[in-house]
Amino acid sequence: xxxxxxxxxxxxxxxxxxxxxxxxxxxxxxxxxxxxxxxxxxxxxxxxxxxxxxxxxxxxxxxxxxxxxxxxxxxxxxxxxxxxxxxxxxxxxxxxxxxxxxxxxxxxxxxxxxxxxxxxxxxxxxxxxxxxxxxxxxxxxxxxxxxxxxxxxxxxxxxxxxxxxxxxxxxxxxxxxxxxxxxxxxxxxxxxxxxxxxxxxxxxxxxxxxxxxxxxxxxxxxxxxxxxxxxxxxxxxxxxxxxxxxxxxxxxxxxxxxxxxxxxxxxxxxxxxxxxxxxxxxxxxxxxxxxxxxxxxxxxxxxxxxxxx
Amino acid sequence: xxxxxxxxxxxxxxxxxxxxxxxxxxxxxxxxxxxxxxxxxxxxxxxxxxxxxxxxxxxxxxxxxxxxxxxxxxxxxxxxxxxxxxxxxxxxxxxxxxxxxxxxxxxxxxxxxxxxxxxxxxxxxxxxxxxxxxxxxxxxxxxxxxxxxxxxxxxxxxxxxxxxxxxxxxxxxxxxxxxxxxxxxxxxxxxxxxxxxxxxxxxxxxxxxxxxxxxxxxxxxxxxxxxxxxxxxxxxxxxxxxxxxxxxxxxxxxxxxxxxxxxxxxxxxxxxxxxxxxxxxx
Numbered sequence: 001x002x003x004x005x006x007x008x009x010x011x012x013x014x015x016x017x018x019x020x021x022x023x024x025x026x027x028x029x030x031x032x033x034x035x036x037x038x039x040x041x042x043x044x045x046x047x048x049x050x051x052x053x054x055x056x057x058x059x060x061x062x063x064x065x066x067x068x069x070x071x072x073x074x075x076x077x078x079x080x081x082x083x084x085x086x087x088x089x090x091x092x093x094x095x096x097x098x099x100x101x102x103x104x105x106x107x108x109x110x111x112x113x114x115x116x117x118x119x120x121x122x123x124x125x126x127x128x129x130x131x132x133x134x135x136x137x138x139x140x141x142x143x144x145x146x147x148x149x150x151x152x153x154x155x156x157x158x159x160x161x162x163x164x165x166x167x168x169x170x171x172x173x174x175x176x177x178x179x180x181x182x183x184x185x186x187x188x189x190x191x192x193x194x195x196x197x198x199x200x201x202x203x204x205x206x207x208x209x210x211x212x213x214x215x216x217x218x219x220x221x222x223x224x225x226x227x228x229x230x231x232x233x234x235x236x237x238x239x240x241x242x243x244x245x246x247x248x249x250x251x252x253x254x255x256x257x258x259x260x261x262x263x264x265x266x267x268x269x270x271x272x273x274x275x276x277x278x279x280x281x282x283x284x285x286x287x288x289x290x291x292x293x294x295x296x297x298x299x300x301x302x303x304x305x306x307x308x309x
Numbered sequence: 310x311x312x313x314x315x316x317x318x319x320x321x322x323x324x325x326x327x328x329x330x331x332x333x334x335x336x337x338x339x340x341x342x343x344x345x346x347x348x349x350x351x352x353x354x355x356x357x358x359x360x361x362x363x364x365x366x367x368x369x370x371x372x373x374x375x376x377x378x379x380x381x382x383x384x385x386x387x388x389x390x391x392x393x394x395x396x397x398x399x400x401x402x403x404x405x406x407x408x409x410x411x412x413x414x415x416x417x418x419x420x421x422x423x424x425x426x427x428x429x430x431x432x433x434x435x436x437x438x439x440x441x442x443x444x445x446x447x448x449x450x451x452x453x454x455x456x457x458x459x460x461x462x463x464x465x466x467x468x469x470x471x472x473x474x475x476x477x478x479x480x481x482x483x484x485x486x487x488x489x490x491x492x493x494x495x496x497x498x499x500x501x502x503x504x505x506x507x508x509x510x511x512x513x514x515x516x517x518x519x520x521x522x523x524x525x526x527x528x529x530x531x532x533x534x535x536x537x538x539x540x541x542x543x544x545x546x547x548x549x550x551x552x553x554x555x556x557x558x559x560x561x562x563x564x565x566x567x568x569x570x571x572x573x574x575x576x577x578x579x580x581x582x583x584x585x586x587x588x589x590x591x
């Protein structure tokens with residue numbers, strides 16, 4: 001590195017360092033705004049903001065009038081995200097194995113383009129499709145049959161009254177996060193040395209055994225994909241808001257409408273300005289979303305570094 | 310020959326992989342067909358000119374009107390966001406390539422990576438606090454700033470990649486010729502211009518389709534086609550998001566038409582970024 005010595009170099013350094021520090025400031029501002037604006041509600045409600053289930057906007061401030069418990073929204077985020085990650089993981093592994101081991105090069109190129117197209121599609125279009133097509137489809141062909149045949153399983157214990165449920169949100173999110181998870185797993189899969197692969201084939205392994213071995217070598221990448229997928233799914237707003245049903249609800253049944261943190265914010269932010277502490281409660285929701293996102297993504301990136309050959 | 314049980318397992322596995330892989334890409338194909346089949350007739354029925362130039366009509370009106378405010382808003386805010394984000398992110402990327410071991414460079418790399426994954430609705434909340442609350446109004450500027458924050462980490466990431474791929478020998482040759490640092494940087498940017506353009510293209514594609522950052526910033530003004538940068542404005546994703554949740558036929562019709570337009574814009578930009586910037590070789 002050349003040291004910034006001459007006047008010219010100093011000018012160059014600062015005119016670049018300024019925009020660079022702006023990016024750092026942005027993240028700091030995000031954190032501070034969420035933290036700062038959620039403090040008032042913590043002062044009144046304490047940690048129970050995150051652990052209670054009542055959501056009661058009123059003009060009289062909490063704790064005697066209104067109450068803002070975020071647990072149902074947190075629960076909705078967690079359940080829809082878990083459904084999404086499980087389904088997306090299945091799709092991701094299949095896509096990577098298909099593209100890397102089975103597909104002819106043209107099909108592979110086509111898949112790769114399609115996956116790129118999936119990754120960038122405006123989320124509101126996913127939401128629109130989920131609302132008009134996927135929700136009703138799942139209600140008729142997946143949720144209703146599961147409920148009528150297996151009602152004793154807690155997950156399926158409630159009857160879906162519409163297509164807008166936690167389950168629908170989970171499936172839609174799975175579709176949306178799959179392309180991001182594919183990129184993570186595929187890159188690591190490709191980095192497995194050819195000699196390892198040749199050695200596996202030469203032992204007379206079947207394709208199943210061979211793929212299983214390969215996947216076991218990139219376990220950290222798969223965990224990383226799960227974490228990054230979790231981060232993506234939990235922070236998605238527009239699409240989820242359109243299909244999750246938006247009701248304050250908590251329970252194990254995934255065929256009921258619910259809120260996620262992001263859909264709660266999207267739905268209630270505007271009216272929240274009329275009620276004392278309600279806006280602060282939404283910022284408390286944003287804070288936990290931000291913190292979970294930062295932790296999950298950092299862990300995901302650290303995990304990815306452990307794939308080394 | 311492997312044992313029968315191993316072969317059966319292998320066949321089942323292969324079959325499952327192929328079936329699931331195809332199921333996984335089915336939704337995007339269906340979305341394109343479905344949105345087009347519901348949106349294109351709307352555009353044609355209303356009439357192309359009216360659809361693109363008029364405002365949404367009242368919910369009880371005979372005809373639904375058009376999407377002009379949303380379309381103009383999306384174009385304006387995406388453009389302004391690009392003007393804000395591109396220079397900041399590019400300069401920051403130059404910084405981390407020029408001073409790779411400086412602590413700030415490492416910090417920027419990490420924060421940019423985090424910003425990339427932050428829920429965009431939080432960006433909307435931040436801009437609401439910084440710009441909407443103090444000025445007391447939603448505005449095109451606030452929406453643009455929110456979109457710019459969404460764009461910055463994308464531009465940064467791709468520009469940094471592009472700059473790093475410029476061969477070291479070129480840069481050393483430039484210094485050997487007696488060029489000053491600023492001159493060398495400009496030269497590097499020119500060599501990497503395709504990569505830089507690609508980064509900006511990807512960020513524009515992303516910003517154009519964003520809904521969440523605009524929810525509490527842009528203001529969703531649907532009765533006027535662009536009132537000024539400091540006045541409320543609409544955007545296509547915002548209009549779709551709001552209208553499809555209403556029970557009014559007129560508005561839901563416009564949501565489908567708008568979704569078709571947004572889809573076409575997205576695919577057009579996607580193709581543009583792909584063909585204009587293929588492989589970058591030196």
